[in-house]
Amino acid sequence: MPSVPFVCGLDVVLAVLGGKWKLLVVYHLARGTHRYGELRRAIGGVSDKVLIQQLKELQTDGLIERTDYREIPPRVEYSLSRFGSSLADSMAPLCEWGNKHEAQVGKIVSRRSNGARVNQS
Amino acid sequence: MPSVPFVCGLDVVLAVLGGKWKLLVVYHLARGTHRYGELRRAIGGVSDKVLIQQLKELQTDGLIERTDYREIPPRVEYSLSRFGSSLADSMAPLCEWGNKHEAQVGKIVSRRSNGARVNQS
DNA sequence: CAGCATCCGCGACGATACTG
DNA sequence: CAGTATCGTCGCGGATGCTG
Helix, strand or coil: CCCCCCCCHHHHHHHHHCCCCHHHHHHHHCCCCEEHHHHHHHHCCCCHHHHHHHHHHHHHCCCEEEEECCCCCCCEEEEECHHHHHHHHHHHHHHHHHHHCHHHHHHHHHHHHHCCCCCCC | CCCCCCCCHHHHHHHHHCCCCHHHHHHHHCCCCEEHHHHHHHHCCCCHHHHHHHHHHHHHCCCEEEEECCCCCCCEEEEECHHHHHHHHHHHHHHHHHHHCHHHHHHHHHHHHHCCCCCCC
């Protein structure tokens, strides 16, 4: 349990972005503050339980911030922290790589038991 | 339900680097060609089954290349393909982010049920 | 040395129903 | 609207033992 043997920086990133939907959360929040429902609809196909859980973790990790306006009906907004923004910035090159090779990877993924590893909406 | 709804490039990357050890494999191979045993020892704590499985997937995905010298005793070498190298290059900024914030993330991770999410060597 | 086969635990993820 | 609670599934990943 001690020493957290991160081998390279990507380990660190994955430790914090490991959840299935965290990437999408950061992605959408990088484009602006969202209310809970907005975020849920923007992502699509995620259950409340999991989304809330991962939002909490992201918040604990200091990547996102939660603002509860204490109104009725409830109104809660999520946004990236500066920490989260810096991470989102560092993602850019990798994002570009992904976009560039999307077609090739898409073909590969669809071969693996016909798309077992992809997110369903 | 539609076809491979990649939201951003990082989805694509994760589709191909989703396995628990693939990151480490790419990381080590980025530093040079390795024989199977070397790679296994360099990573540490991974079983043959899982390592082989993920190596195969990485190979199928075109990220790494396998060279079997057909000798006895067996000698097999793994290396990054150009495709894999380009991915490794795009990782650099994210790696730097990770290295920079390793301490902070390390503290966070060690709090989550006392290190349940980290790799043990 | 490199790799395969089998069994299995565990935790992430999901569906559903309910609450303030 | 923004969660919470409960239960069930699924498959990744690990341990062990065997082969060429």
